[in-house]
Amino acid sequence: MTGTTTALDAAVPTPLQEVADERLARHGVRLLLKREDLVHPLLPGNKYRKLRPNLAAAVAAGHTALLTFGGAYSNHLRATAAAGRLLGLRTVGVVRGEELAGRPLNPSLAAAAADGMLLHFADRATYRRKAEPEVLAALLDRFGPAYVVPEGGSNAAAVRGCAEVGSEIGDAADVVAVACGTGGTLAGLAAGLAPGAEAVGIAVLRGGFLPGEVLRLQQEAFGGRRGRWRVADGFHHGGFARGTPELAAFAAEFAARHGLDPEPVYVAKMLYGVYALAAGGAFAPGTRVAAVVTG
Numbered sequence: 549m550t551g552t553t554t555a556l557d558a559a560v561p562t563p564l565q566e567v568a569d570e571r572l573a574r575h576g577v578r579l580l581l582k583r584e585d586l587v588h589p590l591l592p593g594n595k596y597r598k599l600r601p602n603l604a605a606a607v608a609a610g611h612t613a614l615l616t617f618g619g620a621y622s623n624h625l626r627a628t629a630a631a632g633r634l635l636g637l638r639t640v641g642v643v644r645g646e647e648l649a650g651r652p653l654n655p656s657l658a659a660a661a662a663d664g665m666l667l668h669f670a671d672r673a674t675y676r677r678k679a680e681p682e683v684l685a686a687l688l689d690r691f692g693p694a695y696v697v698p699e700g701g702s703n704a705a706a707v708r709g710c711a712e713v714g715s716e717i718g719d720a721a722d723v724v725a726v727a728c729g730t731g732g733t734l735a736g737l738a739a740g741l742a743p744g745a746e747a748v749g750i751a752v753l754r755g756g757f758l759p760g761e762v763l764r765l766q767q768e769a770f771g772g773r774r775g776r777w778r779v780a781d782g783f784h785h786g787g788f789a790r791g792t793p794e795l796a797a798f799a800a801e802f803a804a805r806h807g808l809d810p811e812p813v814y815v816a817k818m819l820y821g822v823y824a825l826a827a828g829g830a831f832a833p834g835t836r837v838a839a840v841v842t843g
């Protein structure tokens with residue numbers, strides 16, 4: 549790590565805090581919160597774990613700019629913009645949906661722009677082809693040389709960064725639950741856990757593509773499948789960034805009981821999933837479940 553990345557120093561290991569809840573205790577389940585939301589003030593949670601190794605590689609290779617991709621509500625774009633500002637790197641964000649150009653920016657994109665990110669709105673057809681060499685070459689031609697980070701920040705370096713979350717938990721939990729968007733965090737987390745532990749990914753979007761994607765990312769990062777993991781598909785509540793009254797009521801009650809207002813897009817769905825799985829008898833009595841508070 550070069551001196552120029554010390555602005556990214558983090559509070560690791562992040563705390564693992566037990567919370568008492570009779571709704572779980574009655575099923576013999578203990579809940580621990582892995583407080584990744586506390587890892588860095590500007591780059592919370594898994595975005596920090598994923599970006600840090602990529603930023604170190606970018607700086608080491610002498611890059612002065614980062615180029616990455618995301619949807620209009622992407623936490624990853626926002627985190628990349630903040631990291632670029634901290635490290636003095638120019639940032640370019642390619643945003644899905646050319647219809648957004650010329651409209652007022654939503655809070656997420658406004659925060660990225662305020663951190664100096666240049667936003668480029670791509671039409672959906674081009675955005676889908678973003679990993680193809682000619683599409684990428686055209687972007688670099690237009691915006692200048694840059695270290696390229698894929699959508700959601702999930703590449704091999706990011707997955708290896710997320711393995712640290714698993715190794716910090718070690719054997720303090722039997723099951724570790726994490727929300728899944730691209731699956732990069734689950735891929736790394738599972739690889740870092742103690743051999744007896746299992747990672748459960750709660751999908752926050754529809755599609756059923758996650759098991760294949762997690763396996764692909766583990767192959768890219770480690771050369772093959774690592775750790776014990778599975779994906780639970782029943783808790784997306786209508787799809788990405790959507791919700792239901794049950795989810796909202798659950799999140800409000802969790803906040804009232806435990807003083808932690810769960811981030812709505814990912815963390816609330818993950819916690820809802822943990823409680824629902826416990827209520828359905830998915831965990832043997834005595835199971836210690838660590839829930840990763842990714843943001």
Ligand SMILES: *Cc1c(COP(=O)(O)O)cnc(C)c1O
Binds near residue numbers: 732843
């Ligand atoms: C991005 C994000 C995730 C999803 O991580 P993936 O590695 O894409 O699966 C989970 N939680 C929060 C809070 C996030 O911002």
